[in-house]
Amino acid sequence: MKTFYEVLEQLYKKVLVGATLEKDSHDYVFYLNPAFSDAYCSVAPSLEWSNADDAPGQPPSSHVKGAPVPGAPVCGQRGSEVSRARERVLLQLTVIRVMVTRMWSREAEGHARGKYREIIRILLQSADIDSKLICMFQNSDKLLSHMAAQCLALLLYFQLREKITLSNSWIAFCQTNLSEYSESEEVTHCLWIITIVMKEIFKDTCPEKTEILKQFLAPLDTTFEVFYNSLLAQHFENQQDPSKLTNILVCFLELLELLITSRIYLTAHFKSQRILFLKPSCVLDILTWPAPAFVKRKLIIFIKKCLLCKVGEDLCGRSMPLSLSPDHLLDEDVLALANAVLQAVSLGLLETLSVHRKPSCFGGDAVQPGCRLISGSDHVILRAASLVTMKSLEIKLQKCTSTNEMKVDLQKFMSELLTFLKPHVQRFLQSHDPCEWLCRAFIDQDDDMLEAAKASMGLYLRLTRECEATAKSTQEKEMLINHTHENGCNPHCIFLFFVKYLGFDSTVLLDFLISSETCFLEYFVMYLKLLQKDWGNFFTVCQFFDAAESQRGTPAWSRSPSLFQDGSASRAAPCHPAAPEGRLSASTRVSWASDDSSGPPSQEVAGEGTHAAQDHSLSSPWASQSLVDYDSSEDSEVESMDQCVTNSKQTSLHQEARRETQGPAGTNPDKKELRLELQSRPLVPKESNTPFSAESEGDSDNTFSEAGIFYRTVKCFEELQSAVYRLQMKNLFPYNPTALLKLLKCIEAMYNKSVTPL
Structure with missing residues (x-):
């Protein structure tokens, strides 16, 4: 009999090449469902499946916890079990991610894509997988939390493409973490997932991008505005851990650029797509913060793209048609942004803008002993x-x-x-x-x-x-x-x-x-x-x-x-x-x-x-x-x-x-x-x-x-x-x-x- 891990490996190899799956879809859902406990949010509760030798179709009750090895230290055995469970969960998330990706790939056979779609639909309906993936964000294992976030982003986009109502657990997670600024890791994950979903919308070639975007942004429109005001009201120098605020700023600026891109290339429906132009001075204040140079560089390049109406060109290219409905407010909004920039310049923005280049080194900006420091202007x-x-x-x-x-x-x-x-x-x-x-x-x-x-x-x-x-x-x-x-x-x-x-x-x-x-x-x-x-x-x-x-x-x-x-x-x-x-x-x-x-x-x-x-x-x-x-x-x-x-x-x-x-x-x-x-x-x-x-x-x-x-x-x-x-x-x-x-x-x-x- 094949072990649980071996079945997953075989499934991964088939999905990777876009091959057709012969077994019943529920059997594959059983192997793809992460068995995480909401109470502990760790890989430990899943150890009861780590040594299973059953094939697809066998009930979960037949999978029992492996017996301890005689004479082995308890801590050593537990560490080995945790490691095996971690590898299993990572493989599960990888198979789900590849399966969703292959679903819209022309390289996979038509029958295989239909099978993948059926498996993911069953997984979403029966496993409450959104809540389980959100629970994984709290795990101290960075790789595991990152894979969970990436997997959730693709599953959210699958729901949008298939016109499935977004889960309440995801909407509640966003509204809770974006209601006000906090330095928690969940805020970064939330912003990153939204960004990934919007990028998937732009990359896709389906003709229903506008409707998909409306379905995704509608429940979060007010939340974005609240978070915008809360984040930009922070004082960088008063933060206990400025690196967390820096990470959140970078994620938020990327999301803000995507929101404006969706306005230029699709249609403006929400206030969040105009929030930068309605309150531009708040964003410009970041240039006066003692933030890292790369954050200011990212921001000022973003402002430049907004004034030139070139936001999102690198992402969309020629695959993204311009909106058929003219945005009559765009000229007015760009003028408001231009006036805010000039007002900041008149108040001495250019004088306070640091343009002294710091050395760019692999792995950081610290110059190693014996290396020559190259100074100059940024x-x-x-x-x-x-x-x-x-x-x-x-x-x-x-x-x-x-x-x-x-x-x-x-x-x-x-x-x-x-x-x-x-x-x-x-x-x-x-x-x-x-x-x-x-x-x-x-x-x-x-x-x-x-x-x-x-x-x-x-x-x-x-x-x-x-x-x-x-x-x-x-x-x-x-x-x-x-x-x-x-x-x-x-x-x-x-x-x-x-x-x-x-x-x-x-x-x-x-x-x-x-x-x-x-x-x-x-x-x-x-x-x-x-x-x-x-x-x-x-x-x-x-x-x-x-x-x-x-x-x-x-x-x-x-x-x-x-x-x-x-x-x-x-x-x-x-x-x-x-x-x-x-x-x-x-x-x-x-x-x-x-x-x-x-x-x-x-x-x-x-x-x-x-x-x-x-x-x-x-x-x-x-x-x-x-x-x-x-x-x-x-x-x-x-x-x-x-x-x-x-x-x-x-x-x-x-x-x-x-x-x-x-x-x-x-x-x-x-x-x-x-x-x-x-x-x-x-x-x-x-x-x-x-x-x-x-x-x-x-x-x-x-x-x-x-x-x-x-x-x-x-x-x-x-x-x-x-x-x-x-x-x-x-x-x-x-x-x-x-x-x-x-x-x-x-x-x-x-x-x-x-x-x-x-």
Whole structure:
């Protein structure tokens, strides 16, 4: 006869491969039912089955306690029995977990899945297994309590999928432990189980996710709000065991993110899905607590995702459709969160935010003797805090109608941000332009850098459009544009620094256009549209860049005329447009030209690959990592692009930008026209007949020389246009780029007009 444990092992092996079970379902339920006593909640009472030699189907009364071994010490025998019982219970929980998982797996046979479903249903109805698993949470054995929690989470999701009413024992357990904050382990288990169930809902492909979510959250909606208020009212420094509060905070932040994800991707039905936006200041207060750095890092990244409406993208991906019902309160809630962030910044949040990086070691943060301590700044928090501040300011300014109020807010909050960043990025700046901070702060994180650049452009466009709408004078427009530059938000400076750090490599820009991992397409379209209206200012900015490059080390901005002129008056600017006299504010120059810095150098920022702008080579360390090598053969190019198209995943923002840049699906009416125009004349004339050489010889500042940033930027546009067009002709581009090519053609026309002699 086989022992009880051997039967379980055989059952586990069958379920693991998705095999069909031949015995009666009740027989298997007998072996899967953990025999735990509610009174003791330990493995000891289950020892009466440990030496059973019966097959499935025999009644429990035939399983008797094994006789003691003659002459063996009682304590030794009991320890051995406890160990065997523990292994048996762990195997039972493992079989249940695998059985529930295989139930929705396509690898298992259809008849086998039906058998598994029947066994679990009987187990839930007859064994009161929910209460037994909850009882196991109190066990001192961490592995046992963890396995019990994992098993309960899957059983809860099974009940939701099968439309079985959730057990009263589970609902009572949640309401009891989340009614107020406590440091008990049950709180952590409760939050963790809810999190696992919600993740299972998001991962599943069934079409009834909304109804399943409603069934799960309905009995806990009020409880979540009570726990939210109770937890965030705690004082971290007064806790007897801060590690317990830290664990609970981490679990709760993950659950809070899932609640907001369920709102964005499904439908908002409950207050718990809005609780963060209704009381945002409570969560932001955690950043002022003496909590571990990783908790603050997790929180500020979470806030960043909320402001960008990207919560849950990593979890849901493309398998989670957006809600069909628009959430009319979402814009209002995001605005409330943005206002709370700005209020916290005005109260000194950035000053109290610790960004000093602690060493990350395997198993903890303690540096072992003989190991070198690497100090520096926590650039994850630096980037997240910067983007959160900028995005909050952009959201707030979208609702403002007063130009003066917008100018005051821009000056106030950008000044706070630049002061916060100065000790950490100032010594790595290559110029005295206040707009360089953006590329330097985000140089290691492409997606955040482009989100920050897009937010900066949103600030600039909001200010300038409001100024144009109120019919301001030309001088006031110039002052307003200069105001955005002094506060590090001039879009031309930011874009030029961006392409400069890329080494003017068009293949990197093409990679950004193809990939949906960043918002580059949306940002690039916005900038090209702005460039058409603001060509004169772009040309002037290029002149200042060249002047600063030729006299590095001296604040070229303080020696030169005013950076900006009226964009409407300079759209058809000649080769050397005149500019009125003016200077940048002294406070801005002093703030970013000072040599003192309290922050140590950072290895993340000071890498060799970040200094592409110091030479005039068109190559860049970043270019070697581009997705496509356009100097390779045509076959390899097609192969590489096929891989790019296959790996391209369009996010919601990416799709919105695609609609902005493409025509009707499947049509391309201007393809022939674009082909003829591109073949007739390149964007930048060839070196043999370019007008640059004739004019630049007598030009002291070499505005149109090949080393000038104006020429190199336009050359980058030409190469990008040719690459996009070539891929479009081969139907290898992941979306219709006709409108994008039209924008580049407009830049070509403006360039040719600007270099044509009068």
